[in-house]
Amino acid sequence: MARTIELGIDTFGDVTQDGDGRPLPQARVLRDLVEQGVLADKVGLDFMGIGEHHREDFAVSAPEVVLAAIAGKTERIRLGSAVTVLSSDDPVRVYQRFATLDGISNGRAEVILGRGSFTESFPLFGYRLDQYEELFEEKLGLFAELLTQRPVTWTGRTRESLTAQSVYPLVESGTLRTWIGVGGSPESVVRAAGYGLPLMLAIIGGSPARFAPFVELYHRALEQYGKAWQPVGVHSPGYVAETDEQAREGLWPYYSAMVTKIGRERGWPPITRERYEQEAGPDGALFVGAPETVARKIAAAVNALGADRFDLKYSNGAMPHEQLLSSIELYGTVVAPRVRELLGG
Template sequence: MEIGIYTLADLNSNPQTGRTISFKQRIDEIIKAAKMADDAGLDVFGVGEHHRLDYAVSTPAVVLSAISQVTKQIKLTSATTVLNTIDPVRLFEDFATLDLLSDGRAEIIAGRGAFLDSFPLFGYDPKNYDELFEEHLKLLLHLNANEKVTWNGRYRSSLKDAEISPRPVQQKIPIWAGVGSSLESAERAGRFGIGLALVMLGGNPSEYKPLVDLYRISSDQAGHPIENMKVGVTGHAYISKTSQQAIKEFYPYHSNYWLHLNRQHGVKKTFSKEEFNQMAKKESALFVGSSQQIIEKILSQNELFGHQRFIAQMDIGGMPFKKVAENIERLATEVAPVIRKETRQ
């Protein structure tokens, strides 16, 4: 199994100090975290996309290109690309360039986004939310497979024998769909023959099993090779010496993250300490605990999903970089080797 980390580059204030770092410091720390992950032998590093002043990254390809120059082996992915509101041609060209800069390490996780800010920003109508994603995904896959493209769609100007340049090092850039709870999105990922990246931020992992099952059924019905059926699990994680210490240390940042996120959506709610303790239990989807507990949780979910990748989001809620670095080290040195050994086929 591949093990990695990702960031959405949120700019929350540190709940312990009340301080919010600058855009510059956040970007610098993301690049530093990616280099640490690469040096430690992790497999994947992801960067998300948002178009708001409380997030530091709006163009993952640019940040990942910078990361490509200070790393050697780690795969570099968006996490996620808001595919509804980006021109697929520009997206492909940017990630093909990243692939060249990184010597074949670029990937794309495409999602529909948690906010609607990018729709008016780039001139799209939110009413066409799902139709835009479907059409843009079709075109992106067509661009990925062909050097010259003829295309007619509803939401984008037509292409006739358009030369799509540059071409990546890889024959095709790996593309995944980021899916939270939508059966329709899981079915679409299978139908198009791309990877499924489950976004699991809470609840019981068994609740996500129907998504994986539907994904595999639809992929099989569409005639895609079984080796194309890649499943990844993504979610919040925090690793410490003991479960009690992990819960104590992570709760302020986890609570701060959700308080801020819910406010953005007009909801005044966060998780109480008691609710957080329930979320951190063994049977939950939240990865909080000692290294051994994280190992057990990943392996338990592997029995459920048969997934090939796990990537953790650690740097949330204004967490200082020192704690992020400690988590990267524990994930790479204490968790990843055991997971790889236990899941090796």
């Protein structure tokens, strides 16, 4: 049976290097991001997601602004976050910003809500980390009410209550497409189903097939909650080059530097070349290689999980802008058509 699949890209706006290995100014990285989004639209990709961070190695703290700039230069590609850290933001303002993006992009906006794997935004905006779970749960509940586009009455402990409050602008289609980003906890999967919202799985290590029980749990929970069917997406890192060797050698120095730096902050051991090769192999979470290699790996993951969308996180640490453009072009013009061919669609 043929599968219909959306194929997109994600980036966290990693600060890239120039030809001499020097970090580019964050302002330049933002301008390059717009160029990358325009290319993604040109080569026929379905979605571009931009993540939110508040640290020196990532340039994007306001994804909606960058997405709006891309919207003004594109016509077809859907545009969203990857992810929006709802816990340290105000749900009403998040909704208003993405509803505005939806209006100016002619209905192409969507948002992926999550708790975030980095916590810099909590002290920055005055939130306590010991409220990590409570903040997300309450704010997601309010955001779900906003999606109805009806006057909202809501009471919680983490922000002021609302009484019959209308929120504008309204989304022209009637609702804003909203995903819940999940790293792999059963509780998060069931929470997404409880709100009847699509599920986006962040698979950054190990075999994608090991997430199949989470997909099954999600569909069972949707049924038990009496919610309508919803799509499942996958977000994984990768890099496409002309040959497998070029891709693996081209990605390694940037990927290893990025993972090692984050690992030092979190107490992880440095990544080894052996571990990298495992993740880049057929059963790993790195989608790196020649177009045929990456296409076959994506098709296998989609079939294993019954996924409806696959987003390639194409930015990898300080990898230069020119390499990112090349990867996007190969992904859109060669990998995406081949994936659809392999899936029979």
